[in-house]
Amino acid sequence: xxxxxxxxxxxxxxxxxxxxxxxxxxxxxxxxxxxxxxxxxxxxxxxxxxxxxxxxxxxxxxxxxxxxxxxxxxxxxxxxxxxxxxxxxxxxxxxxxxxxxxxxxxxxxxxxxxxxxxxxxxxxxxxxxxxxxxxxxxxxxxxxxxxxxxxxxxxxxxxxxxxxxxxxxxxxxxxxxxxxxxxxxxxxxxxxxxxxxxxxxxxxxxxxxxxxxxxxxxxxxxxxxxxxxxxxxxxxxxxxxxxxxxxxxxxxxxxxxxxxxx
Amino acid sequence: xxxxxxxxxxxxxxxxxxxxxxxxxxxxxxxxxxxxxxxxxxxxxxxxxxxxxxxxxxxxxxxxxxxxxxxxxxxxxxxxxxxxxxxxxxxxxxxxxxxxxxxxxxxxxxxxxxxxxxxxxxxxxxxxxxxxxxxxxxxxxxxxxxxxxxxxxxxxxxxxxxxxxxxxxxxxxxxxxxxxxxxxxxxxxxxxxxxxxxxxxxxxxxxxxxxxxxxxxxxxxxxxxxxxxxxxxxxxxxxxxxxxxxxxxxxxxxxxxxxxxx
Numbered sequence: 247x248x249x250x251x252x253x254x255x256x257x258x259x260x261x262x263x264x265x266x267x268x269x270x271x272x273x274x275x276x277x278x279x280x281x282x283x284x285x286x287x288x289x290x291x292x293x294x295x296x297x298x299x300x301x302x303x304x305x306x307x308x309x310x311x312x313x314x315x316x317x318x319x320x321x322x323x324x325x326x327x328x329x330x331x332x333x334x335x336x337x338x339x340x341x342x343x344x345x346x347x348x349x350x351x352x353x354x355x356x357x358x359x360x361x362x363x364x365x366x367x368x369x370x371x372x373x374x375x376x377x378x379x380x381x382x383x384x385x386x387x388x389x390x391x392x393x394x395x396x397x398x399x400x401x402x403x404x405x406x407x408x409x410x411x412x413x414x415x416x417x418x419x420x421x422x423x424x425x426x427x428x429x430x431x432x433x434x435x436x437x438x439x440x441x442x443x444x445x446x447x448x449x450x451x452x453x454x455x456x457x458x459x460x461x462x463x464x465x466x467x468x469x470x471x472x473x474x475x476x477x478x479x480x481x482x483x484x485x486x487x488x489x490x491x492x493x494x495x496x497x498x499x500x501x502x503x504x505x506x507x508x
Numbered sequence: 509x510x511x512x513x514x515x516x517x518x519x520x521x522x523x524x525x526x527x528x529x530x531x532x533x534x535x536x537x538x539x540x541x542x543x544x545x546x547x548x549x550x551x552x553x554x555x556x557x558x559x560x561x562x563x564x565x566x567x568x569x570x571x572x573x574x575x576x577x578x579x580x581x582x583x584x585x586x587x588x589x590x591x592x593x594x595x596x597x598x599x600x601x602x603x604x605x606x607x608x609x610x611x612x613x614x615x616x617x618x619x620x621x622x623x624x625x626x627x628x629x630x631x632x633x634x635x636x637x638x639x640x641x642x643x644x645x646x647x648x649x650x651x652x653x654x655x656x657x658x659x660x661x662x663x664x665x666x667x668x669x670x671x672x673x674x675x676x677x678x679x680x681x682x683x684x685x686x687x688x689x690x691x692x693x694x695x696x697x698x699x700x701x702x703x704x705x706x707x708x709x710x711x712x713x714x715x716x717x718x719x720x721x722x723x724x725x726x727x728x729x730x731x732x733x734x735x736x737x738x739x740x741x742x743x744x745x746x747x748x749x750x751x752x753x754x755x756x757x758x759x760x761x762x763x764x765x766x767x768x769x770x
Contacts, residue, residue: 263599264599267566267603270561270565271561271562271565274561275557275558278542278554278557279551281543282550492620
């Protein structure tokens with residue numbers, strides 16, 4: 247790993263520290279607000295809580311790994327020999343990415359049988375996407391990285407196909423405000439998830455990955471992408487739940503007449 | 509950083525330790541009492557919980573940073589060379605200040621569309637206030653500190669304008685007891701937030717900032733201001749929620765007749 251200036255080391259240090267607290271804060275937030283939405287949709291926020299809780303754990307480990315990879319020697323951060331453990335990211339994704347797609351399916355509130363099938367297919371695709379990406383991450387040659395990367399892209403494209411085509415009718419049945427939010431969350435998902443393959447392809451495009459600016463840019467970029475794809479995503483899941491609840495409120499008050507909502 | 513006596517070092521050490529537990533205690537308290545107020549207002553206490561939870565995290569980091577900045581040598585605390593990381597305060601404020609204004613807007617329970625607009629404007633102003641303050645904090649010259657400070661004051665004044673003028677009608681529609689509390693919380697907000705610019709201006713007024721009494725006064729002062737502006741503020745948000753609920757109770761009991769409230 248390359249030598250870093252204090253500013254470069256601190257940027258990654260602070261980005262990881264910020265990500266830890268963003269994940270922890272989101273964990274507490276999702277756990278609380280799940281009780282504010284309709285019971286049938288709560289599982290979506292339960293899943294969102296687990297996603298950010300798991301991510302907080304792995305970011306804490308990455309933070310420790312980052313600190314132990316470097317030591318301050320004569321005003322610059324020198325590599326200690328303990329390589330930063332990138333495998334934590336894959337372990338995190340293996341657990342959280344299937345839950346992220348499942349949260350989106352859950353908040354749509356589709357008929358049980360159908361939802362279960364879509365959920366299963368999307369979760370399997372998400373797991374395949376991560377599992378097929380990892381051998382390329384640790385591969386020594388550009389060729390094998392490219393092959394595993396291409397294989398990993400197949401389930402990614404499949405997930406996008408399901409979200410943007412197959413789920414179209416289910417999204418069309420959402421209340422107006424929720425429809426807009428679901429369309430936005432799909433774009434957030436595609437935009438943030440698109441960042442990971444870009445970083446994955448870097449070693450194929452760039453000759454030397456071990457330059458200080460590149461290491462700093464990749465680690466900081468992952469932090470930003472993870473905060474958007476997990477915390478921002480969960481907040482949108484919550485917003486969809488609220489919008490659906492508000493849209494149903496008048497109907498419900500009519501049917502349950504007097505007592506109704508607490 | 510200046511050499512400190514053990515009493516000076518311990519005062520900051522204890523103030524930070526006290527602030528950590530005040531934030532953690534408030535976090536647990538707000539999480540619990542959110543369920544005791546009307547569902548439509550709970551989000552205000554959810555936000556208050558997140559604010560103090562995030563602050564607890566950053567105070568824990570500051571506590572560690574403070575400890576590593578000093579070492580006891582021959583009965584006095586000497587600077588170790590690891591400067592106390594003031595950036596933690598800005599990271600904390602960047603996350604918590606927008607949530608504080610949002611909690612106040614939420615507890616007023618204004619019509620959805622209008623609340624959303626005010627919320628957005630206040631949160632943007634809060635973020636600008638912090639973001640514009642930071643370059644001045646790390647600036648080398650008094651002039652650039654003054655310029656950034658002045659720029660940061662613009663959104664602060666805008667926030668005060670919205671709270672004290674634009675929100676007047678909405679506050680007038682609150683139940684009597686809640687009105688008094690909302691007026692008080694505005695004063696608490698103005699009073700505690702006013703402390704931060706005073707500290708900010710110190711380096712312009714005082715020639716040498718690195719004297720022991722000043723460092724101790726600033727760090728202890730920040731702790732007191734943060735406890736009042738976050739824990740005290742949240743307790744008042746809770747009091748407003750309770751007052752509103754109590755004021756609505758007779759009406760609700762009349763409509764729901766017998767069973768009703770738990």
